[in-house]
């Protein structure tokens with residue numbers, strides 16, 4: 001999507017330097033810093049330190065990591081050790097393992113001499129496919145927004161609420177939850193988005209930055225405001241992303257998503273999840289019992305990063321000295337709280353029957 005009139009993806013290949021370039025998201029929304037990722041350790045750091053983040057983007061980045069590994073040493077032993085090295089960088093988003101498995105299964109039967117070029121080509125394909133998947137999620141989600149708009153009194157915008165950043169920064173382009181928003185805005189539908197700040201890392205600020213850049217009306221709110229807004233009829237639809245969705249439609253997403261789903265249910269607000277198919281973990285059914293939840297650095301809760309009036313980016317402590325933090329990074333929303341799953345193939349009920357109807361190859 002565009003930033004100040006220039007089109008960006010969240011990662012791209014530099015043919016000049018023969019290296020992957022990423023937007024280092026730790027500095028957004030205040031500074032747009034581009035970084036080259038040139039070693040395997042760089043790849044691991046980029047994912048685990050959340051320079052790149054968001055389930056689809058983590059997957060695409062890992063595919064480029066496998067390409068680097070094959071350029072350095074295309075043996076079977078290195079194929080396996082690169083898989084293991086990258087797989088342990090973040091535990092919850094299934095796209096990481098999906099991309100690593102896809103690379104390994106594709107490269108393994110090939111002669112070693114062909115693997116480096118094939119791995120890079122596959123990484124480009126995975127990145128391009130992600131863009132297409134998200135574009136189609138946008139087209140499908142647009143229809144839901146259009147229906148809501150048709151039933152609104154004249155002059156009233158469709159009111160959406162989102163949590164975290166399931167935007168273009170979390171994917172290669174378009175985003176998942178934001179893609180229907182961008183499509184609806186471009187189709188001339190009057191809409192307004194409530195953006196949860198999403199403590200502790202405030203990924204909502206990334207969503208707000210994307211919406212500002214695209215000219216979509218929005219308001220940045222505290223995480224606790226959503227329930228109140230729903231009680232007062234100020235939210236027509238919630239759309240969030242997902243890091244792993246089980247075969248029966250339980251959705252694991254950024255911590256706090258579950259509370260939004262409960263509030264939506266209590267207030268009769270439709271709760272939709274934008275779901276690219278690589279985010280479905282077909283091996284898992286019960287999300288609460290089976291999905292590993294990442295426990296992140298406690299400093300993320302006791303400190304907060306922001307920009308001072310003179311433009312310096314600083315981190316300050318918000319909790320008392322000696323108070324321990326607790327930092328589960330994701331939670332699971334059970335399928336009965338989910339109105340529907342917006343996939344690249346259409347909209348599905350959050351049930352095994354619904355998902356396998358759209359993806360019969362996994363039935």
Ligand code: MRU
Nearest residue numbers: 053054055166170176241242254
């Ligand atoms: O910890 P993060 O910032 O990687 O978490 C991101 C999310 O939870 C997103 O909502 C999810 O990955 C969907 S991204 C299209």
